[in-house]
Amino acid sequence: MKLLLIEDNEELLKSISDYLTHEKNICEVAGTFDSAREKLALYTYDCIILDLMLPDGNGLNLLKLIRKEGIESSVIIISAKDSLDFKLAGLDEGADDYIIKPFHLPELYSRIKAVMRRKNHNTSSLLEFREITVDLLSMEVTVNTTKLNLTKKETYLIIYFINNENRVVTRQAIASHLWGDYTDNLDNFDFVYQHVKNLRKKITDAGGEDYISTVYGLGYKFNS
Structure with missing residues (x-):
């Protein structure tokens, strides 16, 4: 799979990227709203891992933009915000899953694979x-x-x-x-x-x- 990881915490970003790359995925990274938007305009991804709190913008606004522009990538939100309101807001805007920080990397990868299985089940493989x-x-x-x-x-x-x-x-x-x-x-x-x-x-x-x-x-x- 080709994945885009959008997260401003450099240490966490590197840990996620190293783990998923080791699992034979292609990972690209973005630490800001603007850099993520630039990559989304140039390339396609199977799944996007999206943090809600970015230094130059709100992850929910980026999610709205992704869905408005018809980008078909699956989206999994990763966030320290664990209230029901935030979860519902993310899912209502078109996220496929929502995972609370801190999390174990194998759990994140299992969520990614589950989302992709659901997507492939609903479309021709x-x-x-x-x-x-x-x-x-x-x-x-x-x-x-x-x-x-x-x-x-x-x-x-x-x-x-x-x-x-x-x-x-x-x-x-x-x-x-x-x-x-x-x-x-x-x-x-x-x-x-x-x-x-x-x-x-x-x-x-x-x-x-x-x-x-x-x-x-x-x-x-x-x-x-």
């Missing part, structure tokens, strides 16, 4: 593009009836391409989607080329078409 099918629950990719042996990054990459059909996506955008904030200080994104090359080969070796075209000087485009 299959992402399909012509002969390519991705099962979003098992994370298996098939071309016609042939199962591809993809790495986790290659699986995320084909999902990203299908979800951005006919759009030019930059190498930086791909790197940020697959590796999160760890790409901020990189000098180049040449490693993206190798992942795209490997994905292309595995699809075509299984009898699929190569829908990925290189847009020189910019990045790639997944063509329909």
Whole structure:
């Protein structure tokens, strides 16, 4: 899963990020209302972990903005405010769950997985593009009836391409989607080329078409 953690306590933010990254998730972080809003405008996330008390804004207002703009990410509020009124306000504004600080990290991760299971149960778990099918629950990719042996990054990459059909996506955008904030200080994104090359080969070796075209000087485009 790709997660956005919005929390101004740097120590807690690092603890949550380290734990969830260790559990094989992609984590991006934001410590302020404005930085969170910027990331939400640029990238998509499976689940957002949202603190209510931010130094430059109210988390509830950010939640209202998320739902108003049609962002489909699941949202779990984390807050030290444990009154019923705050819980109801968060849930009424569209949060999927509300967890009180302090909490154990395994409990938070269990809540995230439970929210995602409910979401996937209510929607199709299959992402399909012509002969390519991705099962979003098992994370298996098939071309016609042939199962591809993809790495986790290659699986995320084909999902990203299908979800951005006919759009030019930059190498930086791909790197940020697959590796999160760890790409901020990189000098180049040449490693993206190798992942795209490997994905292309595995699809075509299984009898699929190569829908990925290189847009020189910019990045790639997944063509329909």
